[in-house]
Amino acid sequence: MPQRTFLQYLLITAKGLAMGAADVVPGVSGGTIAFISGIYEELIETIHKIDLGFFKIWKNEGFLKAWREYNLSFLLSLFVGIFISILSLAKLITWLLAEYPIMVWSFFFGLVIASIVYVGNQMTSWRFTVILAMVIASVLSYLITIADPIGSPDSLWFLFVAGFIAIIAMILPGISGAFILLLLGAYTAVIGIVTQLGDGITTLDSSLFLQAFGKLLIFGIGAILGLKIFSNTLNWMFKHHKNMTLAVLTGFMIGALNKIWPWKEILQYRTNHAGEEIPFIERSVLPQNYEGDPQILLAIVFGIIGFLTIFLLERLAVGKDVTENKEIEV
Numbered sequence: 308m309p310q311r312t313f314l315q316y317l318l319i320t321a322k323g324l325a326m327g328a329a330d331v332v333p334g335v336s337g338g339t340i341a342f343i344s345g346i347y348e349e350l351i352e353t354i355h356k357i358d359l360g361f362f363k364i365w366k367n368e369g370f371l372k373a374w375r376e377y378n379l380s381f382l383l384s385l386f387v388g389i390f391i392s393i394l395s396l397a398k399l400i401t402w403l404l405a406e407y408p409i410m411v412w413s414f415f416f417g418l419v420i421a422s423i424v425y426v427g428n429q430m431t432s433w434r435f436t437v438i439l440a441m442v443i444a445s446v447l448s449y450l451i452t453i454a455d456p457i458g459s460p461d462s463l464w465f466l467f468v469a470g471f472i473a474i475i476a477m478i479l480p481g482i483s484g485a486f487i488l489l490l491l492g493a494y495t496a497v498i499g500i501v502t503q504l505g506d507g508i509t510t511l512d513s514s515l516f517l518q519a520f521g522k523l524l525i526f527g528i529g530a531i532l533g534l535k536i537f538s539n540t541l542n543w544m545f546k547h548h549k550n551m552t553l554a555v556l557t558g559f560m561i562g563a564l565n566k567i568w569p570w571k572e573i574l575q576y577r578t579n580h581a582g583e584e585i586p587f588i589e590r591s592v593l594p595q596n597y598e599g600d601p602q603i604l605l606a607i608v609f610g611i612i613g614f615l616t617i618f619l620l621e622r623l624a625v626g627k628d629v630t631e632n633k634e635i636e637v
Contacts, residue, residue, distance in 0.1 A: 316384040322346055323388020330389065330484050331396045331498070337389070337484065350385070353378045354538045397501035404495065412569040413606035417613025419560055419567060425617055427557045432550050440551055441558035448562025453590075463525050466500075469493040470529030475537050489566050497526065569606050570597040 311319075322344045326337040341347040356377060364373040374380065403411045430437070469491050473484040488494040500522045507516025544552045568591040575588040594601035 311380070316380060319346065319381060319384040320388035323385040323390075324392040325388075326385070327389035327392025328396060331393055331400055346385070349378075349381065351538065353382055354534060357535070393501060394505050397498050398505055401495075401498050401502045404498075409569045409602045410605050410609045412567055413609040414613040415567045416564065416569060417610035417615075418617055419564060419613075420610075421614040421617030423557055423560045426553055426560070430550055430553045430557070437550055437554045441554040441561075444555045444558030445562035448559045449565055450562075452563055452566040463522070465493065466497070466522055466526045467529035469497065470526035471533035474530035474533040475541060489563070500526075565591055570594050570601060572596070572598065 322340070325344065326340045329340045330337040338347065341350050361373050361377050364376055400411075469488055472491065473487040473493075475484075475487070485494060488497055500519050503515055503519035504523060506512065507514075507519055570592050571589040572592045573589050594603050594606075
């Protein structure tokens with residue numbers, strides 16, 4: 308594994324900050340950020356390598372040897388950045404969703420539209436089977452968005468399942484973990500738990516901290532298990548059936564647009580951990596049928612901003628590829 312300086316590990320932490328920011332926002336994939344920043348292959352390889360052999364090397368050759376052999380300084384630097392970013396942004400996202408829901412969801416909608424274009428543009432073939440896979444994925448995704456949530460977002464087993472599924476996005480460019488949490492109906496709950504954790508730390512409220520930490524631990528265990536189980540499979544699919552995988556991802560995002568449509572009619576509420584009534588089951592409606600100010604102009608503006616965010620990330624990726632090619636030629 309590569310030997311790095313302290314400054315190089317700080318740079319990896321900075322890339323983790325960017326990945327964490329991406330994972331908080333539905334529509335931007337942490338995997339995409341890893342791909343753009345040039346650490347995707349190392350991340351996959353490091354995750355693949357982690358097994359119980361770590362303890363064997365630790366016993367025979369010492370902890371530091373095992374730590375270096377499994378490239379854990381890289382993972383620690385990266386995940387510290389991801390954790391700091393998620394913790395610092397969660398409260399902001401929670402506040403924005405409460406105060407400016409239409410603008411925030413419009414921004415997310417623009418992000419996903421651009422992500423569909425970005426992922427779709429990487430497809431190299433439009434065979435019938437590829438198109439069929441995209442259509443089937445779109446239909447399945449849409450059906451998920453109109454189905455009742457599979458469980459209460461506050462229940463521990465649901466948090467475990469959400470973590471198990473959402474982590475897939477970290478190792479597969481194209482779709483975000485936050486986006487999968489949205490589909491499961493767990494996004495606002497998980498963001499709220501992260502916000503509670505931050506509040507517990509800043510206010511030194513041990514009860515609030517331990518309650519939030521316990522829930523995040525369950526979510527994290529599910530994420531770690533999902534990451535290990537699916538990393539080999541997803542990496543193999545991406546390498547050997549990339550076109551079909553991209554088609555499924557594109558279809559998945561197309562069908563799921565219904566979930567982040569800015570204008571909703573609330574059909575049913577639920578009571579959260581704080582005893583507050585919050586939306587549980589919603590239905591997409593046209594702006595003219597929205598109960599309240601539809602803020603159409605602002606929605607369009609923020610949708611465009613969201614779209615341009617992905618466009619700029621794509622330009623950065625292209626610029627990186629051009630730079631690498633020039634270095635190879637030299």
